[in-house]
Amino acid sequence: MNKTTVVGAALVSCILTGALVGVGGYTFIYAKGASYMTNDPAACANCHIMRDHYDAWLKSSHHAVAVCNDCHTPHDFFGKYYTKARNGYHHSWAFTTGWFHEPIQITPVNREITEAACRYCHQDIVDAMDSDFAHAGALSCISCHRYVGHMK
Amino acid sequence: MRESKNAARNGDGGQRRLLRLLAVAIVVTGLIAFAVTALLVNIFERKQEARNPFFRVVALTDDTEDPVVWGKNFPQQFDMYSRTVDMVRTRYGGSEALPRTPTDADPRSVVAQSKIEEDPRLKRMWAGYAFAIDFREERGHAYMLEDQTFTQRHQKPQPGTCLHCHASVYTAYKRLGNGDIVRGFEKINPMPYAEARALVEHPVTCIDCHDPDTMQLRVTRPAFMEGMRAWKASQGIPDYDVNRMATRQEMRAFVCGQCHVEYYFKGDEKRLTYPWFNGLLADAALAYYDEVGFADWTHAETGAPMLKAQHPEFETWNQGIHARSGVACADCHMPYIRVGAMKISDHHVRSPLLNISNACQTCHKLPEEELRERAENIQSKTFEMRNMAMDALMAFIDAIKEAQEAGVPEENLVEARDYQRRATFLIDFVEAENSTGFHAPQEAARILFKAMDHLRHGHIALSAPPAPTIVSSAVHETP
Numbered sequence: 001m002n003k004t005t006v007v008g009a010a011l012v013s014c015i016l017t018g019a020l021v022g023v024g025g026y027t028f029i030y031a032k033g034a035s036y037m038t039n040d041p042a043a044c045a046n047c048h049i050m051r052d053h054y055d056a057w058l059k060s061s062h063h064a065v066a067v068c069n070d071c072h073t074p075h076d077f078f079g080k081y082y083t084k085a086r087n088g089y090h091h092s093w094a095f096t097t098g099w100f101h102e103p104i105q106i107t108p109v110n111r112e113i114t115e116a117a118c119r120y121c122h123q124d125i126v127d128a129m130d131s132d133f134a135h136a137g138a139l140s141c142i143s144c145h146r147y148v149g150h151m152k
Numbered sequence: 153m154r155e156s157k158n159a160a161r162n163g164d165g166g167q168r169r170l171l172r173l174l175a176v177a178i179v180v181t182g183l184i185a186f187a188v189t190a191l192l193v194n195i196f197e198r199k200q201e202a203r204n205p206f207f208r209v210v211a212l213t214d215d216t217e218d219p220v221v222w223g224k225n226f227p228q229q230f231d232m233y234s235r236t237v238d239m240v241r242t243r244y245g246g247s248e249a250l251p252r253t254p255t256d257a258d259p260r261s262v263v264a265q266s267k268i269e270e271d272p273r274l275k276r277m278w279a280g281y282a283f284a285i286d287f288r289e290e291r292g293h294a295y296m297l298e299d300q301t302f303t304q305r306h307q308k309p310q311p312g313t314c315l316h317c318h319a320s321v322y323t324a325y326k327r328l329g330n331g332d333i334v335r336g337f338e339k340i341n342p343m344p345y346a347e348a349r350a351l352v353e354h355p356v357t358c359i360d361c362h363d364p365d366t367m368q369l370r371v372t373r374p375a376f377m378e379g380m381r382a383w384k385a386s387q388g389i390p391d392y393d394v395n396r397m398a399t400r401q402e403m404r405a406f407v408c409g410q411c412h413v414e415y416y417f418k419g420d421e422k423r424l425t426y427p428w429f430n431g432l433l434a435d436a437a438l439a440y441y442d443e444v445g446f447a448d449w450t451h452a453e454t455g456a457p458m459l460k461a462q463h464p465e466f467e468t469w470n471q472g473i474h475a476r477s478g479v480a481c482a483d484c485h486m487p488y489i490r491v492g493a494m495k496i497s498d499h500h501v502r503s504p505l506l507n508i509s510n511a512c513q514t515c516h517k518l519p520e521e522e523l524r525e526r527a528e529n530i531q532s533k534t535f536e537m538r539n540m541a542m543d544a545l546m547a548f549i550d551a552i553k554e555a556q557e558a559g560v561p562e563e564n565l566v567e568a569r570d571y572q573r574r575a576t577f578l579i580d581f582v583e584a585e586n587s588t589g590f591h592a593p594q595e596a597a598r599i600l601f602k603a604m605d606h607l608r609h610g611h612i613a614l615s616a617p618p619a620p621t622i623v624s625s626a627v628h629e630t631p
Contacts, residue, residue, distance in 0.1 A: 005167055009174050016181040023185055027192040048202045048493040096194050102490060103514050146517075 036088060041067045047095050049104065056150035071117045071149055072110065083113060114142060114149075201492035212364040217323045222358040228491050232499035233358075236292035239264065242505045244531045244588040247291045258302040264289040273542045274583075276549060277576055280452030281460060282308040290463075290586065293501055297355040311422040312340040312348025317411035319352035320360050322372040327351075337374040341422045361407040369403040370395050373410040379426030380406075386430055404480035409466035412481075414581070416446060432467040434581040434599050438574060447573070454552045456569035461580035468585050472592030484511045527590055534582065534589025537600045541579045541607075548572060548607045555614045564613055571610030578603035 028034075035043035045054035057063060062071070072087075073080040087110070094100040106114070118141040119126050129139060210224045223230025239249040239262075247264035254261050268274045268287045278284040286304035300318040315321045321340070322333065328351070329336030340348050363370050371377060371394045384392035398406055414437055418425040429443075430436035438459070441447075447457035469475050474484070486497045487510040504511035505527060508520045516523055552568050582589065582596045589596035 005170065009170055012174055013177060016177060020181055020185055020188070023188050023192070027188055027195070030192065031195045047198065049490075051493075052495070095198070096191065102509060105513075105517070 036084065039067055039069050041069075044068045047091070049091075049095060053150045060148060060150050062148050066121075066149070070121075071114050074113055074116065075120050083110075111142070115140060118142065118145070198493070201494070203493075205492065205494050214359075214364055215323055215326070216364060217320055217354060217357060217359055219354065219357040222364075226358075228494070228496060229358075229499045233501075234294070235500040236294040236502070238500075238502070239291060240502075240506055242503050243528050244535060245289070245586060246503060246506075247289045260298065260302055263299075264291050271542070273546055276453070277542070277545060277580070278458075278460065281449040281458065282310075283460060293356050295355070297352070301349060306345065310345040311417060312343035312345060313417050313422045313424045314345060315340065315348050315352055316373060316375055316424050318355070319349075320354040320357040321352055322359055324351040325372075325374070333372065334374045338421065338423070341417075341424060342420070356411075360410075369400070369407050371398075371403075371406055371410055375415065375424040375426055376406070376410040376413070379413070379428045382426070383428035383432060386428070401478060401480055404482040405466070405469070405475070408481040408485070412463055412465035412586070414462050414464040414467060416441070416448065418444075418446075428467075432470050434461070434464070434467070434578055435602070437461075437464075437467075437581075438577055441577075451549075451569075451572065453549055454556070454569055454572060456552075456572040456576075458573055459577040459580075461577050461584050463584050463586055464581055465586055465591060468581075468587065468591040468595060470592075471595035474591070479515075487511045487514065530590050530593045531588040534593065534596050534600075537597060538579065538582055538588075541575075541600045541603050542583075544604060544607045545572075545575055545579060548575070548610050551611060551614055560614060564616075567613040568610045571606045571613060575603040575606040575610065578606070 032043070032046050035046065041054060041057065044050050057068070069080065069084075073083045122141070126141070206225070208225055210221055212222060212225065216222065219230060219233065223233075239247045241248055249262045250265055252261060252263050266286070266288050268278075268284065274287065275284045278287075282305035285307055288299070288303075291299060296318045300314060315324075316337070324340065325333040325336030327336065328339045340351065360372050361369055377394055380394045381392045384390075394406055413426055414434075415424055415426050417423065427437040427440040429440050441459055446459070448460045449458050450456070451458050465481075469481065482497060484504040485501050486499060487504075487507065488495050489498045489510050498507070498510065505524060508523050512518075512523045513520070548568075549572065552565065552572060555565060555568065578599050582599050585591065585596070
């Protein structure tokens, strides 16, 4: 194996990697990839699927106290970014392929996250209720207070 | 010598391995780059979708009647609108495409099933009236003009009034009224049907509900404007102008209410009139017809002065929980759907039972099957009540005929015939209403119950000396 071959191979590899990083990086910026690391609700409406929910949130009772992430991701660092990553993957797949149910529906896992988020802030009230209704199993906040975050 | 050969072979082998590795790297990187670029383009397309999607390629005026022209600016809406040709059954409604042999008089090769053949009791209920001759299940909007043009009901002469709701008549009204649709309306109403039919070309089109400049909803039908004015006046609101005073959400029901209502042809001028002077309830309409002494026809078997109720969807919806919750006709019959990034009203107007995901699930987070069962549960119970009422009505017609033959005094017969008129109108109010009770289940049940009460009083009137009977008139209308 002579030196020229190795250098040539290395060069080809570098060009390939560079091209990939370039195209990937451009896609990341063009798709506002960095915005998904933030807490800004506008990021969730980058795709127009969430436009109605975002508009509805702007008019909602929780608008002043909670953003999307407060109700739709867990309140710990790893849980939050794991949930963002998992939902991000599923949403990208659905939006890219167009294979999803209309109107969109929350998954059981995400419903539990939201349920937990209600309790995270309203724990004092919920404790009192849970002890009163302990025999009936866990009560769901959002089965009645479905519209506090957004109408749909 | 041998060693150096081996070394060379090893060198060759290493180079080949390296080249193979490189080739694999190129293929893998190529595939990844391919996928990333595809994603990039997809994101680009999605972003394009979200841009303003409206392209004005033709100028629309207040005289542009042809929906094809409007469709050039609004291809998606036009495409959906064109699909009202579909003939699909639901459990209690919808239409079936039945083949028929075209004739010169009636060139239709497909018609909907006949309701009077399906349920011959209807023929007897309407004996002596045009509906006993021909009455088929309604087809989609696309057929409204064709089906009216060729119905056998024309064996009894019909006026131009009919076109108010079976044709895109807005521009014709304007033409004949020199710009004043009410004057055009007054001119076309008394014309013989065939003469008026020559003035129109299309079934309901874009211009009947939309302002051509702003695309805002607007009411174009004089009878609805006048009906609403009368109804609002009865509630103490003077000079109600629907186009000026209705909210956007109200308009999403009012444009449909222009036609999906009970009506009658008033006087010799055949002025289309909605009987809303005392309110929108069936009882209120009946009271109005009594006040003005109107009858649609005389019953062929009993001689009773009869009333025909016609598709009171708007009135019935007004009594239901959906209306009370601010849900308009369009929310369920033309629900929003996503086309690319656009949210548009589905102009394929149809039964929500054929479109449960968009029509119901936007608000009701339940499986489709559950929602269908809920709706059909209401409908099957209403249908059961309707059938009992129909049987009771047939028995009452028998009873009046027997009483006539037996020489029961005319006074008793007059009273009994009045009960026949009332009961028939109320039963018909539910029967003709295109939701089999769904639009307002309790109201449909109340109407049928009241009809049964009238029939009960009718039997008493036939068998006893005439005595003042009291029919509950305490009716509370939902505001």
